[in-house]
Amino acid sequence: MKTAPYLLTAATLLPAAHAMADATDYPLSLTNCGMEISITSAPERTVTVGQSATEILYSLGLADRVTGTSVWFNPVLPAFAEANDEIERIANDDPSFEAVVNKRPDLVAVQYEWHVGPTGSVASRDQFHELGINTYIMPADCDTKDNSTGGDGTRTAAFSTDSIYKGITELAQIYDVQEAGEALVADLAAREERAIDLASSLELPEDLSAAFWFSSTDLGVSPFVAGRLGAPGYMMEKLGIRNVIASDEEWPTIGWESIARADPDVLVIARMDRRRFPADDIDAKREFLRSDPVTQEMSAVKNNRIVEMDAHAMSATMRTIYGLESLAEALSTMSFNE
Incomplete structure (x- = not known):
């Protein structure tokens, strides 16, 4: 049984009517996967290590801030195919440290901690930070999870989509696009609720x-x-x-x-x-x-x-x-x- 392709259209990202979100007050300090990071201004040049980070940035309307991508499992979401075609794919799998640095990013957005962690397969966070390059790891891969065991890590508590929404919200803060972040979270939460309601209606x-x-x-x-x-x-x-x-x-x-x-x-x-x-x-x-x-x-x-x-x-x-x-x-x- 094949499932329908996933579509995310621009219409789903329109913010609902609400008060204007507060603009980001830089420098922005965050604790990200156990490390304190400080963002002095909205990043202009981002390299992504992981498809999840890539697609969230695209969903926030930030494709023009992405200069290179890597670590792909499947084609990009259809709504972003055209924008993605214009951005260099540094590697299908793990990129080298040099390939990432050569793109001169001011932020590296990462899906899996094992790519950019204490013994990262690409590099450690410290290696990037020594060059003045900030790193942000998606919270879904470290909240309620112990990655010190190596490999895919071990969950210390059940995964919750709250960690996905947290990552979206924090990236929206980092880039000062809070309304887009709120709209995306609202859309995903509504889809989550509808799916659960459908299953509960079945015998x-x-x-x-x-x-x-x-x-x-x-x-x-x-x-x-x-x-x-x-x-x-x-x-x-x-x-x-x-x-x-x-x-x-x-x-x-x-x-x-x-x-x-x-x-x-x-x-x-x-x-x-x-x-x-x-x-x-x-x-x-x-x-x-x-x-x-x-x-x-x-x-x-x-x-x-x-x-x-x-x-x-x-x-x-x-x-x-x-x-x-x-x-x-x-x-x-x-x-x-x-």
């Missing part, structure tokens, strides 16, 4: 269960599946679905035999353009599920209760809310009378 099984498969280093080996506290866990909790994976890790590897024994009613599989692993390919995922002697016996596979979801929606990003919508819509078309 779903009382113990409806699911698992989210992001990818695997190779087909047939233990897959990366969603733990209970990340973005997919949030979607399942909001829609009244039990996650068969009990781990607090963001993306633990669990054997297919264990997943098959849990026999989730629904499987949600990630769709992405990235091709780091064989299982990044959505068609390869589907073929494996149909042909493997263990997975082909799962209820979700036999009854075709497989939902394709934008991989980026499975991360703690603005697209998570679009993923919530697509899952609620998919549930509305399913039959659970086996």
Whole structure:
């Protein structure tokens, strides 16, 4: 089952009638992912490391302030395709420190702390700050999360879209576009509420269960599946679905035999353009599920209760809310009378 593409139009970003938001009083001081940062003026040249940071800036009307992007999973949201085509893509995956610095940014906006953290794969925040380049990491990747464990980190409490809204609000403050930030948060919150209302109106099984498969280093080996506290866990909790994976890790590897024994009613599989692993390919995922002697016996596979979801929606990003919508819509078309 394929879900509709996500659209974000200019009309959704128009601010509602309310009093004018206060202008940013610079220097602006913020605590961002445990580090104090000071913004002396609205950034003019931004490099993004992570698709989430890129798309939020575009959604705030700030494409003209972005001089380079990197770390892409899927095509940019359709509403921003034309603007994105005019901006240099430094790298599809991790950029080098030199490539970022060569764009002469005054701010580097980051999606994942492991890219720009104490032992960042691109650089540490201190390395950028020593050159007078500020960094901002999206709070969704550090609020209620311990990244010191390496890899994708471990959630210390359940992800909430509040961290997405916090990131939007703070970036709007940094760039002094508060009204655009308020409008975007209001639009996303309304979409979130509508998706939850749709699911609550459905006659779903009382113990409806699911698992989210992001990818695997190779087909047939233990897959990366969603733990209970990340973005997919949030979607399942909001829609009244039990996650068969009990781990607090963001993306633990669990054997297919264990997943098959849990026999989730629904499987949600990630769709992405990235091709780091064989299982990044959505068609390869589907073929494996149909042909493997263990997975082909799962209820979700036999009854075709497989939902394709934008991989980026499975991360703690603005697209998570679009993923919530697509899952609620998919549930509305399913039959659970086996």
